Amino acid sequence: MSRAATTADVFNAVGDDARRELLDALATGEATVGELVERLGRDQPQVSKHLRVLREVDLVRCRNAGRHRLYRVHRPGLAPLQHWLGHLTTTVNEHYDRLDDYLHDLQRESLHGSEN
Amino acid sequence: MSRAATTADVFNAVGDDARRELLDALATGEATVGELVERLGRDQPQVSKHLRVLREVDLVRCRNAGRHRLYRVHRPGLAPLQHWLGHLTTTVNEHYDRLDDYLHDLQRESLHGSEN
DNA sequence: TTGACATATGCCGATATCAGTATATTATCG
DNA sequence: CGATAATATACTGATATCGGCATATGTCAA
Numbered sequence: 626m627s628r629a630a631t632t633a634d635v636f637n638a639v640g641d642d643a644r645r646e647l648l649d650a651l652a653t654g655e656a657t658v659g660e661l662v663e664r665l666g667r668d669q670p671q672v673s674k675h676l677r678v679l680r681e682v683d684l685v686r687c688r689n690a691g692r693h694r695l696y697r698v699h700r701p702g703l704a705p706l707q708h709w710l711g712h713l714t715t716t717v718n719e720h721y722d723r724l725d726d727y728l729h730d731l732q733r734e735s736l737h738g739s740e741n
Numbered sequence: 742m743s744r745a746a747t748t749a750d751v752f753n754a755v756g757d758d759a760r761r762e763l764l765d766a767l768a769t770g771e772a773t774v775g776e777l778v779e780r781l782g783r784d785q786p787q788v789s790k791h792l793r794v795l796r797e798v799d800l801v802r803c804r805n806a807g808r809h810r811l812y813r814v815h816r817p818g819l820a821p822l823q824h825w826l827g828h829l830t831t832t833v834n835e836h837y838d839r840l841d842d843y844l845h846d847l848q849r850e851s852l853h854g855s856e857n
Numbered sequence: 858t859t860g861a862c863a864t865a866t867g868c869c870g871a872t873a874t875c876a877g878t879a880t881a882t883t884a885t886c887g
Numbered sequence: 888c889g890a891t892a893a894t895a896t897a898c899t900g901a902t903a904t905c906g907g908c909a910t911a912t913g914t915c916a917a
Binding site: 641 | 752753755756757761764765768769770813814816819822823825826829830832833834836837
Binding site: 672 | 891892893894895896
């Protein structure tokens with residue numbers, strides 16, 4: 626009972642450098658595994674494995690083209706990230722203002738308070 | 742030579758459920774560790790530890806208020822996330838269109854890759 | 858100072874994760 | 888059918904990560 630969940634969520638998937646690089650590489654269009662291997666300069670098995678993770682969380686999809694496999698970003702898969710980040714951002718913006726930041730940064734140095 | 746980097750980046754920090762919950766909880770304003778412990782229903786040490794990670798990547802900051810410590814979201818810390826996701830999204834949108842998705846989804850049906 | 862409260866840190870064990878290597882699967886072509 | 892190219896999976900070892908518990912640090916108040 627130590628760890629939490631498998632890599633099976635979008636946030637975790639994007640938490641890895643290699644996978645973000647893959648997404649970036651696919652941002653401009655489809656690519657085969659071999660092309661990605663070359664562009665990222667990583668081993669083929671690793672690229673395949675990372676692609677698998679991305680596929681499992683629906684951030685990418687693929688189709689067969691001859692002997693190759695063309696991967697592409699699956700836009701709807703980005704929704705959870707966009708929604709969470711958007712929601713967080715707007716909520717924070719609604720509840721904080723410049724004055725807050727200003728005051729807080731001032732108070733960060735020293736402060737006295739007595740109350741609960 | 743196995744693992745990559747320490748948890749010291751924003752994407753990794755946000756990859757964890759507990760930390761996202763913390764950010765969500767702080768979205769509406771400052772809170773003390775105790776309040777967060779109660780809201781999230783997690784042990785105090787864990788909350789503190791997760792807050793530490795968030796602090797290290799500059800997603801939250803804190804100030805002392807008496808015996809308490811008030812944590813808050815540090816908005817600039819969100820920038821890397823916003824930029825990466827925004828850039829990815831617009832790039833993808835520029836290079837894909839509805840027709841692409843339509844065709845790809847069609848072809849996806851016709852030929853298939855096995856899975857495991 | 859002492860004592861109580863709030864928060865942080867240290868240690869541990871279980872498990873996940875990643876890179877690397879070798880091998881299996883799948884598809885195309887002759 | 889067999890050979891070969893492209894990709895996927897299996898296994899391994901090193902390390903990171905997380906949760907749980909105990910304890911340390913720090914802050915106020917009397």
